[in-house]
Amino acid sequence: MGEQGPEGKGGEPLDVKKVHYLVRLMKQYDLSDLEVTDGPYxxxxxxRGAEAAAAPAFAPAYPPAAYAPPPSAPAAAAPRPEPAAEAHSGPKTIVIESPMVGTYYSSGSPDSPPFVSIGTAVQPSTTLCIIEAMKVFTDIPAGVSGTISEILVKSGQPVEFGQPMFRVIPA
Structure with a gap:
């Protein structure tokens, strides 16, 4: 593990979740090489090749020390896009998918009510949720007009790019 271990200056631990996120992005966009500087790291x-990913290596920007976490579990198969009305005998719905990889939050803070719930009328600019990726919080707009008929994810749950999150009955 090296002389300094997995902590950086000031004893702050490395965030392995960030590295897993970067590895998923590399696979998703078929990148062969990626370099990121984050503070002292x-x-x-x-x-390697088109399919195998090398174990990530960490090196602080100051004296050399390396840290390699255990290889991440194989990524789950990409979610199968569902036809909007599949398995629903009710009105035709539009599926709103996650535009990015991250953690889904239904409200702006743990004390706040959710942005939307089943039965909420939405416009294209209505914020449905927040997705956090690498400590960046992104508001996700509806992009359509209609009424929320189903919420397919729970607050705090990780989401993948293209994963269905909401069903909306169009207005």
Whole structure:
């Protein structure tokens, strides 16, 4: 593990979730090489061939020390896009999918009520949720007009790119 261990300056631990996120992005966009500097850390990821990913290696930007977490579990198969009305005998619905990889939050803070619930009327600019990725919180707008008929994820749940999150009955 090296002389300094997995902590950086000031004893702050490395965030392995960030590295897992970067590895997923590399796979998703078929990148072969990625380098990111985050504070005292420099992360350089390389993939071998088109399918196998090398174990990520960490190196602080100051004296050399390396840290490699255990290889991440194989990514779950990409979610199968569902036809909007499949398995529903009710009105035709529009599926709103996650535009990014991250953690889904239904409200702006733990004390706040959810942005939307079943039966909420939405416009294209209505905020449905927040997705957090690498400590960046992104508001996700509806993009359509209609009424929320189903919420397919729970607050705090990780979501993948293209994963269905909401069903909306169009207005």
């Amino acid at each position: 420099r992360v350089h990821l390389q993939r």
